[in-house]
Amino acid sequence: MQSVSQSPTEPAFVQNPYPFYARARASGDLVFWEEFNMPCATTHKAVHAFLRDKRFGRECPAELSAKPPLHLSDFYALESHSMLELEAPRHTRLRSLVLRAFTSRRIKELAPEIEHLCHSLIDAFPEDAPFDLLPSYCTPLPVVIICRLLGVPEEMAPELLKWSNDMVSLYQARRTPEIEQTANAAARDFAAFMRSYVDKRRQSPADDLISELIAAEEDGAKLSTDELIATCILLLNAGHEATVHTLGNGVKTLLSHGGLVADSQTVEEILRYDPPLHMFTRYAYEDVTLFEHSFKRGDQIALLLASSGRDSAQWDTADKFDPARNVSTNHAFGGGAHFCVGAPLARLELLIALQTLHARCPNLRSAAPSEYANLYHFHGLKTLMVST
Numbered sequence: 001m002q003s004v005s006q007s008p009t010e011p012a013f014v015q016n017p018y019p020f021y022a023r024a025r026a027s028g029d030l031v032f033w034e035e036f037n038m039p040c041a042t043t044h045k046a047v048h049a050f051l052r053d054k055r056f057g058r059e060c061p062a063e064l065s066a067k068p069p070l071h072l073s074d075f076y077a078l079e080s081h082s083m084l085e086l087e088a089p090r091h092t093r094l095r096s097l098v099l100r101a102f103t104s105r106r107i108k109e110l111a112p113e114i115e116h117l118c119h120s121l122i123d124a125f126p127e128d129a130p131f132d133l134l135p136s137y138c139t140p141l142p143v144v145i146i147c148r149l150l151g152v153p154e155e156m157a158p159e160l161l162k163w164s165n166d167m168v169s170l171y172q173a174r175r176t177p178e179i180e181q182t183a184n185a186a187a188r189d190f191a192a193f194m195r196s197y198v199d200k201r202r203q204s205p206a207d208d209l210i211s212e213l214i215a216a217e218e219d220g221a222k223l224s225t226d227e228l229i230a231t232c233i234l235l236l237n238a239g240h241e242a243t244v245h246t247l248g249n250g251v252k253t254l255l256s257h258g259g260l261v262a263d264s265q266t267v268e269e270i271l272r273y274d275p276p277l278h279m280f281t282r283y284a285y286e287d288v289t290l291f292e293h294s295f296k297r298g299d300q301i302a303l304l305l306a307s308s309g310r311d312s313a314q315w316d317t318a319d320k321f322d323p324a325r326n327v328s329t330n331h332a333f334g335g336g337a338h339f340c341v342g343a344p345l346a347r348l349e350l351l352i353a354l355q356t357l358h359a360r361c362p363n364l365r366s367a368a369p370s371e372y373a374n375l376y377h378f379h380g381l382k383t384l385m386v387s388t
């Protein structure tokens with residue numbers, strides 16, 4: 001396996017990681033990324049294979065998992081009950097409880113509400129001065145919708161957003177002791193809020209996800225209180241972070257490619273071309289040789305989802321944004337056992353948000369160059385200045 005070197009915090013890489021991915025793919029299906037000290041799957045074929053291989057998973061093998069450092073204990077206490085960090089049988093039990101609430105009927109029913117929210121956000125756009133579309137549109141839309149779906153007061157949105165941003169910053173390559181402390185404090189405060197809110201909600205069930213999860217918890221066998229808290233927090237965090245970035249990246253791409261016209265195919269192309277989450281890791285659960293590399297139990301591999309989307313063995317003219325492209329088996333939402341639970345919701349939000357924005361602001365244009373934030377493996381903009 002060839003080695004490649006690239007700092008994930010280097011400014012040029014943060015702004016445009018795709019040339020590095022092209023180099024990595026040219027070096028093989030698997031390359032050793034020195035800065036992450038692990039092999040990476042670079043091609044569509046390799047990412048696809050690892051996502052679906054049951055001999056690999058997200059949960060660290062028990063004999064290898066070290067006790068988390070004290071200053072991150074609140075963060076890892078939540079993670080230890082999060083379905084995203086677990087494998088079967090706990091993962092299957094938690095995921096099936098959540099999936100019950102994400103039926104396609106329930107998601108479709110949200111369409112009028114999403115559209116109404118888009119209109120009210122657009123009503124508040126300033127008329128003559130350039131403004132940042134991220135806080136005005138891209139961020140509040142998914143945050144408010146996930147609050148409503150769960151049944152959390154949407155007045156809490158700014159607070160939830162802060163806790164969520166602080167927590168997920170622990171996953172980025174640019175990690176400092178200060179970021180760690182802030183992430184741990186956010187996990188502690190978020191969990192304390194959810195615990196007291198769940199207690200309050202026990203007396204007043206409604207037609208929302210929290211009520212369903214509380215019923216499952218009270219049943220005893222299905223969900224522990226810690227799992228209930230961790231599941232709510234995972235959904236609130238995952239339910240907006242990636243959608244915010246995708247909407248921002250998508251508007252930026254569309255504006256520089258002739259305009260905001262979008263259908264569901266365009267949404268898939270945005271997710272292929274400039275996805276919000278670039279890398280996820282897996283542990284090997286047994287000694288196994290794949291793509292000519294021998295893994296020992298406990299070895300890690302990084303899956304470069306964003307590199308897979310630009311693989312010219314899978315897509316013609318892969319570096320070209322083509323809204324009419326028929327994108328299938330794109331890995332922006334992952335694949336296999338952890339395939340994104342919220343994909344149907346995210347797709348619906350993105351489609352309605354882009355179409356409503358186009359209908360209401362047909363002359364929307366970029367008002368300043370936009371930069372990506374230094375948050376790898378996240379890939380989203382710092383600001384998106386536009387004028388109507």
Ligand code: HEM
Binds near residue numbers: 095240280332339
């Ligand atoms: C464009 C928006 C989104 C993208 C690109 C995205 C992407 C992903 C990816 C790549 C994974 C799998 C990670 C892995 O395999 O290691 C994932 C998992 C997950 N996502 Fe999303 N996501 C998005 C929106 C959402 C939304 C709106 C929700 C919730 C309402 C959500 C909830 C989840 C959950 C709960 C998981 C964990 C699933 C499991 O472990 O079984 N996501 N997402």
